[in-house]
Amino acid sequence: MKRDASRGRQSLGERIRGLRVTLWTLIVPPTVWAVHFLFCYLWVAVSCAKLGAFPRFPVAFVVGTLAALAIILASGWIAWVQSRTPGDDPPHDEGTDIDRLRFLATATLLLAGLSFVAVLFTAAPALLLTDCR
Amino acid sequence: MSLHAQDDPALRAAQEERLRAVWAPPKGLFLRWTDTNNNQVGVWYTLTAFGFMLFAGVLALIMRVQLAQPGNELVTPSTFNQLFTLHGSMMMFLFAVPMFEAVSIILLPQLLGARDLPFPRLSAFGYWSFLIGGVFVSGSIFFDAAPDGGWFMYPPFTTRTDLSGLGADVWMLGLSFIEVSSVAAAVELITGVLKCRPPGMRLNLMPLYAWYILVVAVMILFAFPPLIAGDVLFELERLLGWPFFDAAKGGDPILWQHLFWIFGHPEVYIVFLPSIALFAMIVPTFARRHLLGYPWIVLAAVGTAFLSFGLWVHHMFTTGLPKISLAFFSAASEAVAIPTGIQIFAFIATLWAGRVTWSTPLLYVTGSIAIFVIGGLTGVMVAIAPFDWQAHDTYFIVAHLHYVLIGGTLIPLFGGLYYYWPLITGKKLSDRIGRTAFWLLFGGANLTFFPMHFSGLMGMPRRVFTYPEELGIGGLNLASTIGSWVFAAGVLLVCVDLALSPRRGKAKRNPWDAGTLEWLSHPDDEDWGIRSIPLIESRYPIWDQKDFVAKVDEGRFFLPDAEEGRRETIVTSVLDARPVQVLRLGTPSVVPMLTAIALGSVFILTTYHLYWPALVGALATLALVLYWLWTGTAEIPEKDCKPIGHGIALPLYISGTSASGWWAMFITMMADATAFSGLVFGYYFFWTRHENFPPSGPGLDGPGSFWPMLAMAVMLASWALTVAARELNRREAVGTARAALGTAALLSLGAIGAGLAGPWLSGLEPELHVYPAIVWTLAIWTSAHCGVGAIMQLYTLARSLAGRMTPRHDADLRNITVYQHFMALTAVVTYATIGLFPGAA
Numbered sequence: 012m013k014r015d016a017s018r019g020r021q022s023l024g025e026r027i028r029g030l031r032v033t034l035w036t037l038i039v040p041p042t043v044w045a046v047h048f049l050f051c052y053l054w055v056a057v058s059c060a061k062l063g064a065f066p067r068f069p070v071a072f073v074v075g076t077l078a079a080l081a082i083i084l085a086s087g088w089i090a091w092v093q094s095r096t097p098g099d100d101p102p103h104d105e106g107t108d109i110d111r112l113r114f115l116a117t118a119t120l121l122l123a124g125l126s127f128v129a130v131l132f133t134a135a136p137a138l139l140l141t142d143c144r
Numbered sequence: 145m146s147l148h149a150q151d152d153p154a155l156r157a158a159q160e161e162r163l164r165a166v167w168a169p170p171k172g173l174f175l176r177w178t179d180t181n182n183n184q185v186g187v188w189y190t191l192t193a194f195g196f197m198l199f200a201g202v203l204a205l206i207m208r209v210q211l212a213q214p215g216n217e218l219v220t221p222s223t224f225n226q227l228f229t230l231h232g233s234m235m236m237f238l239f240a241v242p243m244f245e246a247v248s249i250i251l252l253p254q255l256l257g258a259r260d261l262p263f264p265r266l267s268a269f270g271y272w273s274f275l276i277g278g279v280f281v282s283g284s285i286f287f288d289a290a291p292d293g294g295w296f297m298y299p300p301f302t303t304r305t306d307l308s309g310l311g312a313d314v315w316m317l318g319l320s321f322i323e324v325s326s327v328a329a330a331v332e333l334i335t336g337v338l339k340c341r342p343p344g345m346r347l348n349l350m351p352l353y354a355w356y357i358l359v360v361a362v363m364i365l366f367a368f369p370p371l372i373a374g375d376v377l378f379e380l381e382r383l384l385g386w387p388f389f390d391a392a393k394g395g396d397p398i399l400w401q402h403l404f405w406i407f408g409h410p411e412v413y414i415v416f417l418p419s420i421a422l423f424a425m426i427v428p429t430f431a432r433r434h435l436l437g438y439p440w441i442v443l444a445a446v447g448t449a450f451l452s453f454g455l456w457v458h459h460m461f462t463t464g465l466p467k468i469s470l471a472f473f474s475a476a477s478e479a480v481a482i483p484t485g486i487q488i489f490a491f492i493a494t495l496w497a498g499r500v501t502w503s504t505p506l507l508y509v510t511g512s513i514a515i516f517v518i519g520g521l522t523g524v525m526v527a528i529a530p531f532d533w534q535a536h537d538t539y540f541i542v543a544h545l546h547y548v549l550i551g552g553t554l555i556p557l558f559g560g561l562y563y564y565w566p567l568i569t570g571k572k573l574s575d576r577i578g579r580t581a582f583w584l585l586f587g588g589a590n591l592t593f594f595p596m597h598f599s600g601l602m603g604m605p606r607r608v609f610t611y612p613e614e615l616g617i618g619g620l621n622l623a624s625t626i627g628s629w630v631f632a633a634g635v636l637l638v639c640v641d642l643a644l645s646p647r648r649g650k651a652k653r654n655p656w657d658a659g660t661l662e663w664l665s666h667p668d669d670e671d672w673g674i675r676s677i678p679l680i681e682s683r684y685p686i687w688d689q690k691d692f693v694a695k696v697d698e699g700r701f702f703l704p705d706a707e708e709g710r711r712e713t714i715v716t717s718v719l720d721a722r723p724v725q726v727l728r729l730g731t732p733s734v735v736p737m738l739t740a741i742a743l744g745s746v747f748i749l750t751t752y753h754l755y756w757p758a759l760v761g762a763l764a765t766l767a768l769v770l771y772w773l774w775t776g777t778a779e780i781p782e783k784d785c786k787p788i789g790h791g792i793a794l795p796l797y798i799s800g801t802s803a804s805g806w807w808a809m810f811i812t813m814m815a816d817a818t819a820f821s822g823l824v825f826g827y828y829f830f831w832t833r834h835e836n837f838p839p840s841g842p843g844l845d846g847p848g849s850f851w852p853m854l855a856m857a858v859m860l861a862s863w864a865l866t867v868a869a870r871e872l873n874r875r876e877a878v879g880t881a882r883a884a885l886g887t888a889a890l891l892s893l894g895a896i897g898a899g900l901a902g903p904w905l906s907g908l909e910p911e912l913h914v915y916p917a918i919v920w921t922l923a924i925w926t927s928a929h930c931g932v933g934a935i936m937q938l939y940t941l942a943r944s945l946a947g948r949m950t951p952r953h954d955a956d957l958r959n960i961t962v963y964q965h966f967m968a969l970t971a972v973v974t975y976a977t978i979g980l981f982p983g984a985a
Contacts (some may be wrong), residue, residue: 033719034347041450048454051472059466060832104438106344106681111720114348114439121443129451129479136471143466 027092032115039086040119040126047079047130051137059143067141076134080127087123090116150700159705160675166706167259167671170732178734180264181671186250187568189271193243196278198635200234203227203285205632208592212625214613224609225292226311230285232295237319238278240415240553241364245270245329247418247560248357250568252333254662255351257342257680259673259703259713262335262804265730265776266328272740273325280748281318284311291315294607296404299389299397303381313382313751320375321747323368325740330364331811333357339804340713341721342661343702345680351660352441356421359445360414365815366453367410373822374403377921383753386910386917388826394839394914398463399829403822405456412548413452417445419556420487423509426563427491429658430506431498434684437490444490447483451476461532470529477527484520488513503656504578508559511586512551519547522597537607540600546593555585558638563656565645570667572651577641584634591627595620654693659684664696676701676789677714680721702788714788715804725798726786730776739768770939778805778955780948799955809959813966816929820970823925827918827977838983843909844916847902847923852979855898859930859971862891866937866964869957876951878944885941885957892934895971896927902979919978926974933967936960 021029030036054072058065065072093116098109149155169179179185207227210218219227249267253260261267284290291311293302302312337358341350378400380386387393389400428435435441454476461470491513500506522544526532535541558581565573599620604611611617654663663686664674676699682688695701703714703726715725745761781796788794800806831837838846865888873881903923908916940956943949949956978984 038446038450041447045450045453048472048476052469055466055468055472056832102434104348104434104683106346106349108720111346111348117439118442118446121439122447125443125447125479125482126450128482129476132475132479133454133472135475136468140468140471143468 024092027089028096028112030089030093032093032112032119036086037115037119037122040083040123043079043082043086044126044129044133047075048133050075051133055143064143065141069137072134072137076130079130083123083126083130087120087127090119090123094120150698150704156699156704159699160670162706162709163672163675164670166709166711167673169671175732178268178732178737180268180730180732180736182249182253182260182264182267183568183669183671183673185264185267185271186246189242189246189249189274192271192275192278193239193246196234196238196282197243198639199282200231200239201632201635203231203234205628207231208625208628210609211611211621213622214611214615214618216610219609221609222292223288225607226285226288226290228607229291229294229311229315230282233291233315233319234278234282235549236295236411236415237322238274238282240549241326241411242274242278242322243557244360244415244418245326245333247557247564248333249329251353251564251662252336252357253340253673253713254567254665255353255660256336256340256345257661257664257674257677258336258340259677259711260729261332262340262713262715262727263332263730263808265733265736265772266332268733269736269740270325270328270332272737273328273744274322276740276744277318277321277325277747280744281314281322284314284318289314296408297378297400298404299378299381299400300391303378303389305382310751313379316375316379316382317747317751320372321744323372323375324743326364326368327812327815330361330368330815331808333361334365334811335804335807337361338718339715339807340727341716342677342680343714343716343721343723344678345716345721347719348438349680349683351683352424352435352438352445353421355442356417356424356445359449360417360421363410363414363417363449363452365811366818367407367414369815369819370403370822370825371407373819373826374400374407376823376925377403377826379750380917380921383750384911386921387914388917390914393912394830394834395917396830396833396914398460399826401460401463402456402825402829405459406453406822408459409456410449410452413448415549416552417448419512419553419560420445422556422560422563423491423513425658425660426505426509426559427494428498428684429563429656429660430501430503431494432501433494433498435490436494436497437486438683440486440490444483444487448480451480451483455480455527458527458529458532461529462536467529474527474529478524481520481524488517504573504575504582505559505563505656507579507582508555508562511582512555512559515547515551515555515586515589517551519544519549519551523548535600537605538600539596539604539606542606543593543596543600546589546596550589550593555582555589558582558585561638565642566651566655566667567662567665569645570650570669571645571648572655573641573645577637577644581634581637581641584630584637588627588629588631588634592624592631593627595623595627599624654686659687661685664693673713675699676704678702702790702792704789708782708786714794715798715802717802723788723792723794724802726788726794726796727804728779728781728796733772733776735768735772735776739765739772742768766935770935773939774943774948778943778948778953780950780953797953797955799953799958803955803958805955805959806962809962813963817966817969820925820973823918823922824973824977827922830914830918831981836983838915838981839913840983843907843912845906845908846915846981846984847906847908847919847978848984849979851898851902851905852975855895855902855926856971856975856979858891858898859895859926859975860968862888862895862930862933862937863964863968863971865891866961870954870961873944873949873951873954873957878951881957882941882944885937885944889934889937889941892930892937895930896934899923899927899930899971899975919984922974922978926970929967929970933960933963936963 094113103110103113210216289310302308337354377388381388387395389395389397457473458477562578599617604617650667675697678696678701685692711729712726714723715727716723742764746758749758785793865884869881869884903920910917910920940960943956
């Protein structure tokens with residue numbers, strides 16, 4: 012109970028900064044890109060091979076793309092908050108907990124940006140091509 | 145040990161004497177080849193890969209002479225086919241990838257201030273495998289038996305034994321063997337980067353070279369296994385007639401193209417990123433400042449690694465896949481230009497912001513960036529599908545890929561050679577010869593490959609042994625041939641420079657005044673790697689940390705001694721490099737070499753269809769591996785802890801997720817699972833290719849549900865008992881744990897029978913159609929893994945009975961549990977696929 016109460020007093024930013032950051036969290040945005048990419052490829056391959064066409068408004072495709080973008084945005088936003096953890100002076104290249112956190116968070120944020128763009132790139136063809144030729 | 149104990153010169157001398165004795169290389173005509181020390185094995189590895197590069201280069205020169213004028217008859221068409229196939233295959237499999245591994249085996253421990261990598265015997269095994277496989281593949285051309293299907297070996301010409309000779313088997317089996325050694329190197333390098341960093345070297349202080357190594361090794365883990373899966377299918381077709389790529393029997397040659405290029409495209413980045421990693425070490429040294437944009441470089445490395453797995457179909461734009469599929473891959477191919485560009489800009493910005501000292505290595509770096517950028521731009525062109533339809537399989541592609549590989553791999557490696565030669569030999573190479581060689585290489589590369597853009601656009605197809613005069617490309621081809629000889633003169637000049645090196649005097653220590661750890665190395669090198677393992681507080685400790693070099697040399701940091709006469713290094717935690725263990729390393733041994741010979745014999749004998757001798761080789765491999773593990777791993781130390789200085793004592797034995805052995809098992813199983821997913825991909829790929837899949841008819845009816853479900857249940861019981869054995873053993877219920885392990889092994893053996901019973905009893909004929917063939921393949925793959933699992937369970941039981949595994953010293957049991965987790969997953973996927981798929985039951 013006491014622990015819950017003290018949590019309640021923490022701001023959202025503090026709680027986010029308390030999240031554990033590892034090499035696994037670093038690769039969340041590009042992994043989402045990879046899953047989305049595989050999903051697009053398989054969706055088209057299976058639709059074209061088994062149905063001979065895909066729907067004019069592909070609900071699964073749109074939902075999948077929006078979900079991927081949402082996860083990448085969330086991951087990037089968390090990383091952005093973490094990368095602004097107050098503490099040591101710039102250029103943040105010292106052997107401290109905060110600098111390590113800031114480094115991993117910055118790298119995650121940058122990867123989120125790249126992954127966001129890459130998901131848009133991958134999704135774009137479905138706006139233009141509407142058949143299996 | 146007090147802080148000031150190291151002030152005593154007598155103590156330091158005694159410590160150095162002990163370290164020297166422990167790390168002394170084996171002597172004697174034969175025994176010296178049993179060495180496992182990374183700075184020895186790494187040098188052999190590098191020289192061997194360099195030798196293969198020269199050999200493959202000579203093949204290219206012969207081709208260029210043949211193409212110098214129209215209608216030339218220097219070599220026959222058949223020899224020409226062998227020349228270009230072997231040139232491409234050797235440059236990729238025997239030079240570019242092994243060279244990265246070789247250089248990393250030398251450099252990585254020094255960059256990380258470690259005495260050696262965590263598994264020195266594994267490195268030695270990888271080297272001997274590479275040497276045997278490499279000589280086997282490259283030697284085949286002297287017997288007119290070299291592969292001749294192009295370096296990507298497209299079926300059906302290569303799978304039909306009436307259309308292709310032994311060369312296809314040499315390629316498949318010889319290179320599969322080398323792929324095994326590449327995966328071994330990846331395990332070693334990933335574990336090295338994650339677990340053997342010096343105390344204090346958190347992730348944000350890691351040298352960028354180590355970041356790139358980590359990324360590239362992980363890429364190998366996911367890129368090579370699909371090719372291994374493809375090789376398995378390919379050889380099953382060639383040797384047993386299982387029709388995976390035979391359209392007449394329901395197979396599809398396009399599956400090979402998928403499996404090959406899922407490997408083949410990441411491969412391009414696997415050979416490119418290590419060279420960029422060399423840039424990341426060379427540029428800051430000569431710009432005299434920290435590299436700008438450290439997290440941006442990490443973004444570029446990780447981002448490129450991921451995106452590179454979404455590009456493979458851009459090699460298949462002309463195979464008739466739906467346009468929208470092509471568009472997905474085209475989009476990803478354009479996106480990968482973003483991270484690639486970012487790292488180039490980071491280097492340019494660093495040079496701009498620094499005080500540049502012009503030097504030979506930097507000349508190579510800047511020159512190769514120029515060549516690489518040209519190749520990158522034509523890459524963006526061919527990533528656009530409509531352009532590719534015009535340029536596909538023409539000399540335009542040959543020009544593009546050589547610009548990328550020469551600018552992105554070869555010339556950077558020569559730059560790295562000039563930069564790191566003093567680290568390895570203590571001597572600098574000649575600046576004058578180096579610069580002359582550079583201009584020959586730079587001019588030669590452009591003169592060879594730039595005209596190829598035009599000859600390609602004018603219609604010259606690649607891999608053609610000659611061309612008619614009327615095509616009007618004679619002049620362009622002559623220019624390319626002259627360029628290739630200029631380039632060869634540059635390579636020769638580098639070789640001359642290397643040959644002159646023994647006559648030169650030693651350079652001063654750290655001759656480039658670099659800031660990173662590897663330059664602690666002394667010209668009169670000792671074999672112990674590093675005198676004491678430092679505490680790291682900066683990315684450039686030699687520049688930034690006070691009295692750093694002196695403190696390392698005087699043994700004022702960690703582990704300055706080898707009191708017990710053992711080779712040791714420090715294992716640290718993944719994120720923050722907190723010390724967790726003193727790891728005792730493998731010593732020189734003949735076992736890695738013998739294991740490589742035994743395993744090599746399996747592959748080579750299979751090539752010649754000598755199956756019984758190959759089986760003997762396989763059993764010998766198994767026996768040697770068990771002996772190696774039994775005598776050389778998870779040894780229970782004579783004491784629990786050992787002091788490493790500064791009042792810190794570390795355990796000598798750890799198990800579970802913080803131990804290097806656990807990571808090695810986990811990483812190996814990731815590769816294994818990737819190969820398995822390649823086979824499963826095959827099953828579903830065939831499903832999309834057929835109206836009725838599974839088909840029906842005599843010899844085609846599925847294995848039913850009963851046996852697959854039984855096999856799955858028995859296998860899951862074996863898995864559960866292994867997990868139970870781990871927990872029971874931990875709680876000191878040793879007897880019950882042993883009983884559980886024994887039962888688990890029996891169940892694993894039972895799962896083999898149940899797994900094979902399904903396809904056997906339903907009479908599936910694998911030569912008839914691709915469906916029975918892929919079902920058999922999945923069942924055999926899973927059953928073979930059950931067999932390996934049973935051996936592991938029995939081995940661990942024997943370790944327990946022999947007192948080599950106890951409740952506190954349980955690394956063996958924890959590591960095989962990791963195997964069993966993956967085994968359970970494999971069994972569930974296999975048996976759900978072949979037993980529950982609609983129509984199979």
